[in-house]
Structure formats: C-alpha cells, structure tokens
Amino acid sequence: MAEAASARRTRITSEREAELYMSVLDLLREVGYDALTMDAVAARTRSSKATLYRQWGGKAELVAGAIRQQEPAASGINTGSLRGDFYAVVTREDDVRIDQNYALLRGLATVVHENPDLLRALRELIIEPEIEELREILGRATERGEILPDNPAQGYLLHMLIGAFAVRSVIDQLPPTQSFLPSYIDAVVVPALGA
The missing domain is CATH 1.10.357.10 (Tetracycline Repressor, domain 2)
Structure with missing residues (x-):
C-alpha cells in the first residue's frame, strides 16, 4: 500500500x-x-x-x-566582515522581492499560532536554518575579534532583523527597503553586538 x-x-x-x-x-x-x-x-x-x-x-x-523551498537569507554569505555579511543578507534581494517576502511573513505571522503543524514547519524549515546561518556569521565575527563571544545581544539577532521587517510599515508606514535595511544594521544591529 x-x-x-x-x-x-x-x-x-x-x-x-x-x-x-x-x-x-x-x-x-x-x-x-x-x-x-x-x-x-x-x-x-x-x-x-x-x-x-x-x-x-x-x-x-x-x-x-x-x-x-526557500533558501535561508544568510545562506552562503561570508564577506570577511560582520557589517559586510549583514549588508549582504539584507540587500541580497531587490525591493520588490523584499516586499514579497514581507507579505509572506505577514501572511503567516498570526496563523502559525493557531496551526501547530504550520508553526512547526516554519520553525524547522525557515527559522532554525536562519538561526544556524546567523550563528555562523557571528562565530566568524567572534573569531576575527569583531564581537565578544559573550555579548547577550547575539541571542536576539534574528529578533532584531525580523523586527526591521515586521514593524517598519506600522511605525513609518513604509515597506522595508534596500536603503532602509543597511541603515538599520548600522544604527541598531551592529552597535547592539558591540562591533
């Protein structure tokens, strides 16, 4: 059968x-x-x-x-610097694709809490691979001496990055864009990591 x-x-x-x-x-x-x-x-x-x-x-x-089928945003990125890696992550796609991914995130954000199977799939297939890719970026930055290994902000990196996407339209009434995301990296993410 x-x-x-x-x-x-x-x-x-x-x-x-x-x-x-x-x-x-x-x-x-x-x-x-x-x-x-x-x-x-x-x-x-x-x-x-x-x-x-x-x-x-x-x-x-x-x-x-x-x-x-979606590849993690940080997959395969290694520019040789923490800032460069983050820039590569957030500018990997053009504004149209960023907006499409944001729409996908919006479409899944509330329903995953009502559908345990979908939440599990989202965690296994997107969130955990992204966390692993970001850990590798942070590990290389630590080895280069750009950040301290015990910086507590490392545990919130994915939260910070998703926050840039999730609340830009609510606060600024604008979508996340290639021009906004690097400035967010410079103003929020890199300083939080102590780099």
Whole structure:
C-alpha cells in the first residue's frame, strides 16, 4: 500500500513541483493563509484538487512544502566582515522581492499560532536554518575579534532583523527597503553586538 502511494506521489516532476510551490507562495502573499484554498491553488496551477490532496494531503503540508523551498537569507554569505555579511543578507534581494517576502511573513505571522503543524514547519524549515546561518556569521565575527563571544545581544539577532521587517510599515508606514535595511544594521544591529 505504501509503495502504491509512493508511486502516485512521484508523478509530479521537480520542475512542476517548483512551479506549484511558487504559485502557492504567490497566493499566500496575495490573500494570506486563511483565504488560501486548495481550489485557488488548483485554479492557479491548472491542477486537480485530487492531485494536490494526493501529493500533499492538505493545505498546511502544501504550504510547508512551499516554504521548505526557500533558501535561508544568510545562506552562503561570508564577506570577511560582520557589517559586510549583514549588508549582504539584507540587500541580497531587490525591493520588490523584499516586499514579497514581507507579505509572506505577514501572511503567516498570526496563523502559525493557531496551526501547530504550520508553526512547526516554519520553525524547522525557515527559522532554525536562519538561526544556524546567523550563528555562523557571528562565530566568524567572534573569531576575527569583531564581537565578544559573550555579548547577550547575539541571542536576539534574528529578533532584531525580523523586527526591521515586521514593524517598519506600522511605525513609518513604509515597506522595508534596500536603503532602509543597511541603515538599520548600522544604527541598531551592529552597535547592539558591540562591533
């Protein structure tokens, strides 16, 4: 029985799966998690709902799969300086993509507390990999002598970075942008780390 289910699941090519995931993320940015339906995904991707349910089981699993495809923002960054690494993280994408990622964050922010499976997927697939990448950046900065290893602000780095995205639109009524984020790094993050 498990072999038959596994055989059914492999019908979707990796290219088609990536296309489906992009559509799911786009819909999530547009309408949020609650309004995202399997009907909407099926219509957007020209798929049958039966295929979607057979492949992923439900909306939470489909969204988790789509999230899993996102590379951590800090992945592979090593400029040789703490400030340079942070600049590379926050300017890796253009303002359009930053706004899209912010919309995705908004779409997931409240619903993850009501959906333990989605929260677990978000932690495992995005938050924990990001924390690990940032630990590596901080570890290299410590080895270079840029920051002290016992600085308590290190434990709040991801909070500080997400805060730049999460509250800019509320406080300033502006989206996070490539011009805002480096100034935030210089004014808040780097001084907090003692660099």
